Amino acid sequence: MQGVLGFLDRGHEGKKIGYIIGKYGISAFYCITVIRGVSLYSQLRRANMMQILECCSLKKGARILEESSRYASRSSRVLKKPFKYSVVPHNPNVAPHVLLKKHNWEKILPLTGKSDKDFKMVVRFLEEIEILRAKPTTKFSTEIIQTLVCEKDFGNYMIVAEFDMKKLSLPFLKDAWVKPKVPYINKK
Numbered sequence: 001m002q003g004v005l006g007f008l009d010r011g012h013e014g015k016k017i018g019y020i021i022g023k024y025g026i027s028a029f030y031c032i033t034v035i036r037g038v039s040l041y042s043q044l045r046r047a048n049m050m051q052i053l054e055c056c057s058l059k060k061g062a063r064i065l066e067e068s069s070r071y072a073s074r075s076s077r078v079l080k081k082p083f084k085y086s087v088v089p090h091n092p093n094v095a096p097h098v099l100l101k102k103h104n105w106e107k108i109l110p111l112t113g114k115s116d117k118d119f120k121m122v123v124r125f126l127e128e129i130e131i132l133r134a135k136p137t138t139k140f141s142t143e144i145i146q147t148l149v150c151e152k153d154f155g156n157y158m159i160v161a162e163f164d165m166k167k168l169s170l171p172f173l174k175d176a177w178v179k180p181k182v183p184y185i186n187k188k
Contacts (some may be wrong), residue, residue, distance in 0.1 A: 095119040111119035
C-alpha cells in the first residue's frame, strides 16, 4: 500500500542507500555529516559562552552594574531637565569650556575647584537670574539652527550666555561668561 502512495518502504530505501555507497563511496555522506557537525559545534560554543557569561555575571554582577551606572551618569549629563527657562548644556564638553579661567566666574560665584559642582553652580546661577528671559540677539542663523546671545545686568558685570536653538526645540547652552561693564566717562 505504501508503494502505491509514493512512499518508499524500508527494503527499497536500503537498496538505494547501498547503491549510492557502492557507486560513490561513503564520502557521499560527508556533506551531511559536516553540516550536522558544524551545527552541533556552533550550538556547543553558544552554550559554553552563555555558561561563562552566567558564571561571570553572578560573581561580578555588582561591579558591572556599578560601572554601567557610572558611565551612564557621565554620558547623560546633557539630558537634564527639559522645561521652559531651564539651562541645558549643548553637550558634555560645555562644562569645562564654561569654567575656563578667562570666563571670570570666580568674580561672582565662590567656585570650589570641582568641575561638576562648579558647573552646576553656574547653571543654577544662570537659571536664577533668568538669563533666558533676557532679550536675545541673533549671532548666527540658518534654516536649521540659530545661535542666540543673551545678556543680563548683574551689578558691575554683564552675564553673557550663548545658546544654540534648533527649530521647535529647547535652547542649549553653548557658552557663558562674565564680562565687566565698561565705566562711562563723561567728557566735558
